[in-house]
Amino acid sequence: MSSSNENAVEKPKHFIQHIIEADLASGKHARIHTRFPPEPNGYLHIGHAKAICINFGLAEQYGGLCNLRFDDTNPEKEEAHYEQAIEADVRWLGFDWGERLYHASDYFDQLYQFAIELIEKGLAYVCELGPEEMRAQRGTLTEPGQNSPYRDRSVAENLRLFEAMKNGEFEEGKAVLRAKIDMASPNLNLRDPVIYRVRFAEHHATGDRWCIYPMYDYTHCISDALEGITHSLCTLEFEDHRPLYDWFLDQVSVPCHPQQIEFARLELDYIITSKRKLNQLVQEGLVNGWDDPRMPTLSGMRRRGIPPEAIRDLIDRVGVTKKKATIELGLLETCVRDWLGPRAPRYMAVLDPIKVVITNYPEGEEEQLDAPLHSQNPEMGTRKLPFGREIYIERDDFMEDPPKKYFRLKPGGAVRLRYAYIIDFEQVVRDESGRIVEIHCTYDPDTRSGIGTSERKVKGTIHWVPARASQPARVRLIDRLFTVPDPDRRDEPFTAFINPEAMREMPEARLEPALSAIEPGQPVQFERLGYFTPDSHDHQPGAPVFNRIMTLRDTWAKKKS
RNA sequence: UGGGGCGUCGCCAAGCGGCAAGGCACUGGGUUUUGAUCCCAGCAUUCGCAGGUUCGAAUCCUGCCGCCCCAGCCA
Numbered sequence: 001m002s003s004s005n006e007n008a009v010e011k012p013k014h015f016i017q018h019i020i021e022a023d024l025a026s027g028k029h030a031r032i033h034t035r036f037p038p039e040p041n042g043y044l045h046i047g048h049a050k051a052i053c054i055n056f057g058l059a060e061q062y063g064g065l066c067n068l069r070f071d072d073t074n075p076e077k078e079e080a081h082y083e084q085a086i087e088a089d090v091r092w093l094g095f096d097w098g099e100r101l102y103h104a105s106d107y108f109d110q111l112y113q114f115a116i117e118l119i120e121k122g123l124a125y126v127c128e129l130g131p132e133e134m135r136a137q138r139g140t141l142t143e144p145g146q147n148s149p150y151r152d153r154s155v156a157e158n159l160r161l162f163e164a165m166k167n168g169e170f171e172e173g174k175a176v177l178r179a180k181i182d183m184a185s186p187n188l189n190l191r192d193p194v195i196y197r198v199r200f201a202e203h204h205a206t207g208d209r210w211c212i213y214p215m216y217d218y219t220h221c222i223s224d225a226l227e228g229i230t231h232s233l234c235t236l237e238f239e240d241h242r243p244l245y246d247w248f249l250d251q252v253s254v255p256c257h258p259q260q261i262e263f264a265r266l267e268l269d270y271i272i273t274s275k276r277k278l279n280q281l282v283q284e285g286l287v288n289g290w291d292d293p294r295m296p297t298l299s300g301m302r303r304r305g306i307p308p309e310a311i312r313d314l315i316d317r318v319g320v321t322k323k324k325a326t327i328e329l330g331l332l333e334t335c336v337r338d339w340l341g342p343r344a345p346r347y348m349a350v351l352d353p354i355k356v357v358i359t360n361y362p363e364g365e366e367e368q369l370d371a372p373l374h375s376q377n378p379e380m381g382t383r384k385l386p387f388g389r390e391i392y393i394e395r396d397d398f399m400e401d402p403p404k405k406y407f408r409l410k411p412g413g414a415v416r417l418r419y420a421y422i423i424d425f426e427q428v429v430r431d432e433s434g435r436i437v438e439i440h441c442t443y444d445p446d447t448r449s450g451i452g453t454s455e456r457k458v459k460g461t462i463h464w465v466p467a468r469a470s471q472p473a474r475v476r477l478i479d480r481l482f483t484v485p486d487p488d489r490r491d492e493p494f495t496a497f498i499n500p501e502a503m504r505e506m507p508e509a510r511l512e513p514a515l516s517a518i519e520p521g522q523p524v525q526f527e528r529l530g531y532f533t534p535d536s537h538d539h540q541p542g543a544p545v546f547n548r549i550m551t552l553r554d555t556w557a558k559k560k561s
Numbered sequence: 562u563g564g565g566g567c568g569u570c571g572c573c574a575a576g577c578g579g580c581a582a583g584g585c586a587c588u589g590g591g592u593u594u595u596g597a598u599c600c601c602a603g604c605a606u607u608c609g610c611a612g613g614u615u616c617g618a619a620u621c622c623u624g625c626c627g628c629c630c631c632a633g634c635c636a
Contacts, residue, residue, distance in 0.1 A: 012575045012582080039636055074635060131634055138632055142563045145632090176634050186564040188632050197634040216636050240565055240631050262566085269572090317584060319574055321567090324629060328572045331585050341598060376598070407596075416594055449594065461594045528595045556596040 014320040016054070016261055020062055020231060032064035032230045036090065036097075037104075037220070039071045040082040040204075043290045044089040044298045046311065046332075047273040050266040053315040055233055056095035067227055068097040072105050073219050075203035089298040093308045100227075104219050105205045107226055111214045112166070114222060114252045115177060115196060119158045123251050124195065125151055126161035127178045134176075137183075138191055144184035145191045151180060165198055168211045172198045179218075181247065189244045193217060221245040225254035232258045235265045236322065266318065267326040269485035271296040277494055286498060287481075293535070293547050294481045294502045304478055305523050305533030305549035310335040329480060336550045340523055340531045345373040345380055347515050348418065348463040349526040349546075351475055351506040353392035355467060359426060360442040361389040366468070369449070371419040383514040387420050390467035392510055397462040398439055400428070403560075407459035409439070416461040418527060422447040422454075463527045470510040473544040475532065477504045511544060523549060 013021070023029045034055040038048065059066035068090060072078045090097070118124035127150045129137065139145030153161070165175055177196035185191055195218040200211050221244075224232045232245075239262050249257045272278065273296060281287045281295070290297050293304035301311070313335040318327055366388040373380040398409040409415045414424045421443040429438040446454035481502045487494040518524055520536040530551040538545040 014574090037636095041636085071636065077635075127634095134634075135632075140563085140632060144563090173634065178634095188564080191632085194634050199634085213634095215634075220636085236566070237630055238636095242565090264567090317573080319584095321574075323567055323574090325573060328585070331573075334585060337597090346595080375593095375595080405596090418594065420594095422594095458594090460596080463595075525595085525597090528597075530597095552595075552597050554596075559596085 015322070016058065016231070016233065016263065016320055017061075019259075019261060020058065023230070024062065029230045032059060032062050033066070033228050034059050034064065034231055034233060035067040035069050035224065035227060035229050037069045037071045037223075038086050039074070039078060040086060041074070041077040041079070042082060042275045042279070044086055045273050045278065046268065046271065046296045046298070046301065047266050048089075049093060049298065049311050050315050050318075051233070051235070052090055052093055052095060053312055054263065054320060056090075056093075056097075057312075057315075058231070058233075060095075064230075065100065066095070066097060067100040067102055067229070069102040069104065069223060069227070071216070071220065071223075072103050072203070072205060073214055073216060075199055075201040075213060078204055080204040085299065089302075092298065092302055093311065102223075102227065103205055104214075104223050105203060107219070107223055108206060108210060108214070110226065111219060111222060114254075115162065115214075115218075116159065117252055118179065118195075119162060119177075120155055121251065122155060123180050124177055125153050125158050125180055126165065126175055127151070127192075127194075128175050130173060134194075138188065139183070141188070147183050148178070148192065151192070162196075165196065165212050166210070168198075168200070170198050172200060174198065177212075179244075179247070181244075187240055187243055189217070189241050190247070193244060217241055217244050218248055221248050221258070221260075222252065222254060224258040225249055225256050228256060229258040230256075232260045234260060234262055236262050236324070238262055262322065263320050264322055264324050266315070267324070268296075268329055268332060269326055270329045270480040270482050270487075272482070272488050272494060274488065277488070280495070284495070286495060292503075293476070293478050296481075303536050304547050305531065306336055307339050307523065310339040313339065326485075329485075333550055336531070337553065340525070340549070342374075342377065344523045344525040344531055346375070346525045346527050347373075347383070347512055347518075348385075348465055349473070349475065349509060349511045349515065349529065349532070350392045350394050350463065350465050350470075351477075351509045351526075351529065352395040353465075353508055353510055354395045354398065354436065354439065356391050356393050356423070356439045356441055356464070358389050358391070358423060358443045359440050363389055365389065366466075369419055371449075385419055385512060385514070386466045386469040387417075388466055388468060391417070391464045392467055392470065393417075393439075393462055393464045398436075400436075405559075408462055409441075409460070414444075414458050416447070416458050417443075417464050418461050419449045420464070421445065421449075421452075422456060422458055463529070465510050465512045469513050471513065471516060471544065473509045473511045473515075473546060474538075475506045475509040475546045475548065476535070477506065477548045478502065479504075509546075511546075515544070516541065525552075528552065 036052050036055045056066045127148045137146045176194045178192045181190045183191045196212045199213050242260050245260050291299035291303045314332050366386050369385040370382045371385045372382050402410045416422050423441040423443045426440040428436045431437050479502050482497045483499045484497045487497040520534040523533045525531050531549040532546040535545040535547050
């Protein structure tokens, strides 16, 4: 996808690949097995795409397997409908978990039995400290914690109390099961972490069968082991949890001991991935839902028209390391253009039209031009393009008083109309207020594209649509959601940096007729403007609505500024 | 002042004792009926800093400095 050119230098392997290859070579594993473990409490965003691509991608690359597992251990936050959305997003990215769709809640019975095993080994106890007391006794970063007064209960008593917890005999907050590790550990995670808490909440998968729920650290490692995961990949903030991950697996009779490996999550400038903040955007109506095309959610990017291949390419180019890195948005833009460039069929649309009358073109006449769908790839075929006396061009493709090097239409000048003729400027027509309402030109019949006999050359070529045969449309210009690269890390709230121009609708836009056959999901290029696709919610065959996926690279705009 | 990580070009990133890959961005030039694409060229005497070991260090040692994460009965 990226640079598969001539000298095709092999892409260097990243550290996780080194680990996997060593494990395969040493015979530690015959095949690898990974998993993508989202919590079903929100929608997936571009950051999740990295975890998805790494887990599924590595399994694919080394002939292994990757499970999809919902980490549903907190009934108060999770909801079933998120699961369907997550599944759709993972599939959209092009990955498949086969029959291996699991839930942490599938293991609640086993998790309960392993907890009993820990109690029997004297490694877990029921603690009746309240949340505040427990915090007070945990110590600080520099001071050790104190042992709970309940720490030395007998195995029999712990067994009885834990069962009482399970039977609903304790109110929420009145008792937890804790691992007995070390209250003086410099790693806070090892200071007798809670492994079960009481919650009288309906769980979306297990209903009211349980009133005690296992905590993440305890659940995750055991779930991995039960699924035969070989490499448990997660983000950097879990590094401190690895000793606990290993501790549980060492104490309990699970079938294997997966290796947890941490990598840096994906960060992009001009975007945010905080669940809380994305939710705020939606709740406060700052965007139109989770799949608003401005959103960095996978559903938003899909609706905007960004190809999943471009996202996979981005992840591929960015690499996998333990160093926190913020990638420039420009790289994503490059990936999108690289994927779409050779594939998107070309059409013409005028976003902000101004009428051009070709005064020497016979009134009432019209001709059908043949225009290639992709000038570099003739195999894509052609479409018919009606041309007549009246057409529309882009308002900013004409300037009365142009700067030097402006080679579009100007007084005294000429331009080529893409796939049609060269036209010469004649005059502008104004209304009473002096506003230009029309431009009059003449065309040069010998310059028709392809079959013209003239040797005449002009510097500029502009796009256009026929006045009569073009179709009115709403076209939304999508741009970055924020005006600063780091809206997250400012003194003002991030909402202060929302880009008011992130979605501009062009109400007067007009499309060439062939565009009426394009449906949502099909990306096209509007020549000289960018890549666009019909909006999956609002587009109607008779009333088209297109979203801009990405502009074309524009060096002219750069030179001007 | 505890513990765990990370510091190689503007943004990423190879490199693992033998003398700084690659991508993106940027800059110049060529092609072009998309100021797009494509092509060609340029772009770190230097690897957070300071010492040390060595014939030789981004790579080894020592000491500093900077940044990130951890005190949920969240994940």
